[in-house]
Amino acid sequence: MFELIFFSLLNGIVTGLLLFMLASGLTLIFSMMGVLNFAHASFYMLGAYVAYTISLYLGFWVGLIVAPLVVGVLGAVVERYGLRHVHRWGHVAELIFTFGLAFLIEEIVQFIWGKDTKAYHEPEILQFPLFTFFGQNFPAYKAFMLLISIGIFIALLLVLTRSRIGLIIQAAITRPNMTAMLGHNVPLVFMGVFGMGCALAGLAGVIAGPALGTFPGMAVVLGSIVFVIVVVGGLGSLGGAFIASLLIGLLQTFAIALDYSVSDILVAFNITTDAESAFRDLWTLSLPQIAPILPYLLLVLILIFRPTGLFGKRES
Amino acid sequence: MSDIAKVQNAVMSASFLKRFGPWLLLALGLIVLPFFFSSNIAVYTMNLMGIFIIFALSYNMLLGQGGMLSFGHAVYFGLGGFMSVHFMNYIEADIFVVPVVIVPIFGGLIGLLFAVIVGSFSTRRAGTVFAMISLGIGELIASCSLIFVAFFGGEEGISADRTMGPEVMGVDFAQDIEVYYLIAVWAFITIALMYLFSRTPMGRMANAVRDNDERIEFIGYSQRKVRFISFCASGFFAGIAGGLFAINFEIVTEENLNALTSGVVLLMAYIGGVGFFVGPIVGAVVFTLLQTLLSNYTEIWQLYVGVLFVSTVMYAPQGLTGLIAMHIPAFKMKRLRVLAVPYVRAGIPTLLLLAGISGFLETIHHVRSAAVGETTMSLLGIEFDTHTIMPWIIIAVLVVVGGYLTKTQMPQLREAWDEANAPLKSDEGGAS
Amino acid sequence: MSSAIKLDELRKSFGPTEIIRGVNLDIKKGERHAIIGPNGAGKSTLFHLISGRYNLSGGHVSLNGEEISNLPPYEIYRKGLSRSFQVTNIFPILSVFENVRCSLMWSEDYKYSFWHLVDRERKLNDRAAEVLEEIGLTSRQHVPAGVLTYAEQRALEIGLAAAGGADVIMLDEPTAGMSHSETDQAIELIRRITVGKTLVMVEHDMGVVFDLADRISVLVYGEIIATDTPENIRNNKAVQEAYLGVEAEHA
Numbered sequence: 001m002f003e004l005i006f007f008s009l010l011n012g013i014v015t016g017l018l019l020f021m022l023a024s025g026l027t028l029i030f031s032m033m034g035v036l037n038f039a040h041a042s043f044y045m046l047g048a049y050v051a052y053t054i055s056l057y058l059g060f061w062v063g064l065i066v067a068p069l070v071v072g073v074l075g076a077v078v079e080r081y082g083l084r085h086v087h088r089w090g091h092v093a094e095l096i097f098t099f100g101l102a103f104l105i106e107e108i109v110q111f112i113w114g115k116d117t118k119a120y121h122e123p124e125i126l127q128f129p130l131f132t133f134f135g136q137n138f139p140a141y142k143a144f145m146l147l148i149s150i151g152i153f154i155a156l157l158l159v160l161t162r163s164r165i166g167l168i169i170q171a172a173i174t175r176p177n178m179t180a181m182l183g184h185n186v187p188l189v190f191m192g193v194f195g196m197g198c199a200l201a202g203l204a205g206v207i208a209g210p211a212l213g214t215f216p217g218m219a220v221v222l223g224s225i226v227f228v229i230v231v232v233g234g235l236g237s238l239g240g241a242f243i244a245s246l247l248i249g250l251l252q253t254f255a256i257a258l259d260y261s262v263s264d265i266l267v268a269f270n271i272t273t274d275a276e277s278a279f280r281d282l283w284t285l286s287l288p289q290i291a292p293i294l295p296y297l298l299l300v301l302i303l304i305f306r307p308t309g310l311f312g313k314r315e316s
Numbered sequence: 317m318s319d320i321a322k323v324q325n326a327v328m329s330a331s332f333l334k335r336f337g338p339w340l341l342l343a344l345g346l347i348v349l350p351f352f353f354s355s356n357i358a359v360y361t362m363n364l365m366g367i368f369i370i371f372a373l374s375y376n377m378l379l380g381q382g383g384m385l386s387f388g389h390a391v392y393f394g395l396g397g398f399m400s401v402h403f404m405n406y407i408e409a410d411i412f413v414v415p416v417v418i419v420p421i422f423g424g425l426i427g428l429l430f431a432v433i434v435g436s437f438s439t440r441r442a443g444t445v446f447a448m449i450s451l452g453i454g455e456l457i458a459s460c461s462l463i464f465v466a467f468f469g470g471e472e473g474i475s476a477d478r479t480m481g482p483e484v485m486g487v488d489f490a491q492d493i494e495v496y497y498l499i500a501v502w503a504f505i506t507i508a509l510m511y512l513f514s515r516t517p518m519g520r521m522a523n524a525v526r527d528n529d530e531r532i533e534f535i536g537y538s539q540r541k542v543r544f545i546s547f548c549a550s551g552f553f554a555g556i557a558g559g560l561f562a563i564n565f566e567i568v569t570e571e572n573l574n575a576l577t578s579g580v581v582l583l584m585a586y587i588g589g590v591g592f593f594v595g596p597i598v599g600a601v602v603f604t605l606l607q608t609l610l611s612n613y614t615e616i617w618q619l620y621v622g623v624l625f626v627s628t629v630m631y632a633p634q635g636l637t638g639l640i641a642m643h644i645p646a647f648k649m650k651r652l653r654v655l656a657v658p659y660v661r662a663g664i665p666t667l668l669l670l671a672g673i674s675g676f677l678e679t680i681h682h683v684r685s686a687a688v689g690e691t692t693m694s695l696l697g698i699e700f701d702t703h704t705i706m707p708w709i710i711i712a713v714l715v716v717v718g719g720y721l722t723k724t725q726m727p728q729l730r731e732a733w734d735e736a737n738a739p740l741k742s743d744e745g746g747a748s
Numbered sequence: 749m750s751s752a753i754k755l756d757e758l759r760k761s762f763g764p765t766e767i768i769r770g771v772n773l774d775i776k777k778g779e780r781h782a783i784i785g786p787n788g789a790g791k792s793t794l795f796h797l798i799s800g801r802y803n804l805s806g807g808h809v810s811l812n813g814e815e816i817s818n819l820p821p822y823e824i825y826r827k828g829l830s831r832s833f834q835v836t837n838i839f840p841i842l843s844v845f846e847n848v849r850c851s852l853m854w855s856e857d858y859k860y861s862f863w864h865l866v867d868r869e870r871k872l873n874d875r876a877a878e879v880l881e882e883i884g885l886t887s888r889q890h891v892p893a894g895v896l897t898y899a900e901q902r903a904l905e906i907g908l909a910a911a912g913g914a915d916v917i918m919l920d921e922p923t924a925g926m927s928h929s930e931t932d933q934a935i936e937l938i939r940r941i942t943v944g945k946t947l948v949m950v951e952h953d954m955g956v957v958f959d960l961a962d963r964i965s966v967l968v969y970g971e972i973i974a975t976d977t978p979e980n981i982r983n984n985k986a987v988q989e990a991y992l993g994v995e996a997e998h999a
Contacts, residue, residue: 036444082630089633092385095447096586097629099387103579104622111619111681224455224575231448285463293459299452304437307445515865517858524850527839533821534799534831535912536854545860 003134008257009250014142016249017149021204022222023229023241024156025197031236032172032190033083035091038098041223042105043198047071047205048214049113052120060123068203075198079191102219110216117215145207152200153242160238169193228295232302234309244310248295255294261286339508346500350493357608359492365604366499367560370506372584372596374553379582380590381514382546383526384439385447388454389554389581394573395430395457396423396555398468400562404476416481416489420502420559427555431548439543442529451575458574473569476562489563499560506553511593513549522546583621587628589635598637616681620674646736658725658732665721672714679707752777752812752916752946753798753829759806760790760797767793769970770807777812777915780947782957785967786990791950792834794967795920798948799831800824811916826854830914834921834950836901838908840894844885847893847904848911849876855912876911883907883937899930903937910941917942919949923956935959958982966990 026040051063086097122141129137160166171179172189180186233240262285378384400423406412438449461468529539588599610617682693691703700707753775760768767790775781796802800821880886883903923931965975968990
């Protein structure tokens with residue numbers, strides 16, 4: 001039991017921090033433009049694919065550095081020539097634009113790289129179990145992912161709270177007009193932050209690609225989960241996004257690890273069930289089965305009872 | 317005396333034509349279409365079209381009419397489909413025997429039921445919160461459908477046999493063409509109902525709440541209740557569309573209520589134009605044609621659809637219908653002729669450019685995905701070897717020449733446009 | 749004469765700042781009442797409190813003797829109070845005609861009906877045409893309200909508030925930003941549509957106020973320092989000190 005909890009905890013934190021790398025960019029972009037970027041996870045996917053292609057010729061480590069930069073530039077281009085253009089038609093049009101973009105990027109990825117899963121692997125130096133605990137291995141690559149995520153988290157924290165650029169970004173988020181009057185190029189800041197957010201998503205893709213698989217559906221798999229995180233954490237709240245990321249990460253790994261079903265509970269209460277009834281699916285419902293729906297359940301409940309999210313201040 | 321009567325009659329018949337003309341035309345069109353397009357693939361396409369028209373119109377009751385952006389509308393479509401499939405199975409098992417023609421009603425009712433449940437908490441606000449709740453519910457139901465196998469049938473879905481019901485007027489729906497007329501009747505009824513809904517006080521207030529949900533509360537209406545009623549009506553019609561889908565395909569799977577289908581309906585409505593009642597109809601027709609016809613010619617049709625969608629959002633937010641509607645002022649001033657030549661002059665190079673681009677994409681795609689050693693492909697009936705230089709030169713010429721000419725033709729087009737839309741001289745100073 | 753609106757120790761705070769600090773006011777049925785005061789005195793906030801846009805922090809509001817504190821705006825409207833906004837607040841995509849027709853819908857008792865067809869309802873459409881005639885927008889009835897000129901939008905704004913036949917009408921700076929001739933027209937319009945009704949208005953233009961109002965209340969820093977006839981307000985020492993004094997110097 002202890003080993004189960006230990007490994008679930010560790011895996012949950014790895015997943016959670018990875019999710020945060022996506023959620024932080026999404027939250028920053030939302031704070032600035034008031035628009036949830038549906039295509040955010042698509043940049044995560046682009047990161048994995050670009051890094052894969054680079055790794056074929058120059059190796060994993062070059063991809064780790066270059067791919068996020070490429071994705072960041074792509075993001076900036078999308079902001080400058082796409083989103084800014086659509087902005088004049090209002091928030092709904094912007095939301096639909098990012099939605100269409102997500103669709104388009106998936107098609108483009110399939111066009112360039114094909115529909116099959118790519119053999120994108122972790123570098124050989126990291127292909128060993130870091131430690132063995134109760135007979136279970138903990139791969140070094142996961143530790144590496146953990147390290148990168150924590151590093152990014154600290155760097156983000158420092159940039160936003162300590163640097164001059166961070167102050168300008170925070171000012172631009174809360175008071176765009178005033179900041180523009182003070183002589184800062186707010187559109188440039190917006191473009192920069194959008195690119196930065198996409199680069200972060202790209203980096204997440206680079207390091208997640210080998211662990212979670214590099215395939216055209218990888219954006220969809222993560223996309224809605226990241227949405228859940230930023231909404232549950234509170235739209236525009238970085239702290240909330242952090243906590244929600246960990247929460248969702250842990251929730252998912254624990255729900256998969258703990259194999260209990262409704263009938264177990266019923267048995268504990270001495271209730272027998274009929275295996276043939278129309279509700280049979282309900283009685284055999286187990287935690288691993290409902291693991292994928294838990295985040296969405298959380299999302300809907302939060303939106304009903306606390307539309308501002310756990311730590312958010314504004315509704316939309 | 318008789319003159320007056322004649323004039324009155326003429327006025328009456330004019331207004332009669334104006335009011336019912338489009339409907340008669342629609343009915344006539346629905347009846348005669350299969351005589352012109354009678355192949356199997358054509359009937360298949362038209363059946364799908366009819367279903368998607370209802371679905372897209374029901375979606376536009378939310379987005380275009382009510383200002384609610386939903387990312388989970390397939391839930392009501394899919395649930396309506398599942399319910400209808402179950403009803404067809406009840407009919408087959410003699411549990412509950414009704415003619416198959418009214419089965420879509422049950423689909424509509426389950427759509428309505430779920431819309432009532434979800435709408436009771438999701439319609440409090442519009443905007444991002446509503447969109448997120450719809451997304452969450454969509455994902456929730458889609459995931460649930462894989463868990464609750466008894467109702468949803470898991471990965472394989474649920475299938476049924478539409479021919480087992482009691483026959484109505486000797487029709488057992490064994491033929492697709494019979495199903496076509498069933499869908500046509502339902503489509504006519506639901507299109508009419510949805511149009512009429514938009515002309516009721518409720519429909520008008522839905523537009524008002526879209527425009528300004530704050531002010532509506534100060535003229536006596538609760539924004540939440542207006543949204544709720546629109547939402548329920550929309551769920552009902554989506555459920556009917558789902559029911560027709562179930563009858564047509566005799567199988568419903570998880571795919572019919574997941575995020576992909578929700579995206580498709582948004583795409584159809586938006587490409588057609590959400591600001592117009594007929595917009596989603598246009599969108600559904602265009603999308604179905606792309607899906608069934610384009611996919612015969614190219615494997616990357618979804619890429620084209622994606623490009624079309626994103627360019628619509630960026631450059632024509634009013635959709636295809638909006639592009640057509642832009643020409644109404646010029647048409648009313650009888651000046652469309654002014655535009656004809658400029659359109660041809662700009663249109664031909666644009667077509668060349670597009671042909672070049674898609675030729676490039678197709679050839680690339682062929683080179684990458686064809687079997688090893690297979691180097692010949694055909695485009696528009698022209699066979700060529702992708703590993704020679706010639707096709708690439710032709711493509712490059714098409715793109716460069718087409719692009720250059722398109723660019724040079726744009727100013728004259730813009731000029732002609734301004735000329736066609738300049739206000740009439742007699743109108744100057746007067747109110748229009 | 750019984751009161752149309754009665755405010756009892758009305759209070760509103762935003763966070764630690766108290767904007768409305770215990771307002772008592774009794775507006776009689778059929779009177780034209782103006783609320784004046786310097787910028788930031790809380791006039792618009794007071795309007796939002798009465799019409800249900802903001803929740804109260806304390807006190808009571810009653811309409812025709814009935815308590816309406818903290819009711820949602822649409823409930824208050826249904827009890828017979830209608831208002832306009834300082835910042836134009838119309839339905840921009842709907843046509844001008846639709847704007848007016850929508851504002852008539854509840855009072856003509858259609859509620860949430862989806863079994864009437866609006867184009868068939870002759871009485872509703874006639875009434876809408878009448879209102880359009882009254883606010884002088886008949887020739888513009890088919891254009892989207894969003895493309896009207898500023899003055900036309902202001903007229904529509906007043907029309908929306910008055911159309912439903914509420915017996916208490918509240919106008920928030922109806923003539924703000926208008927030229928002289930436009931203001932004169934607006935005054936005429938307000939006079940016409942408020943015959944036999946109770947009018948409460950916030951206004952900066954003193955000409956309009958003294959022209960229209962039967963009584964005037966002066967709101968300063970969230971408190972009413974005087975309520976009286978225009979004549980007496982003009983001569984009120986406290987008012988002159990707090991408000992008119994400053995204004996008079998400018999004039």
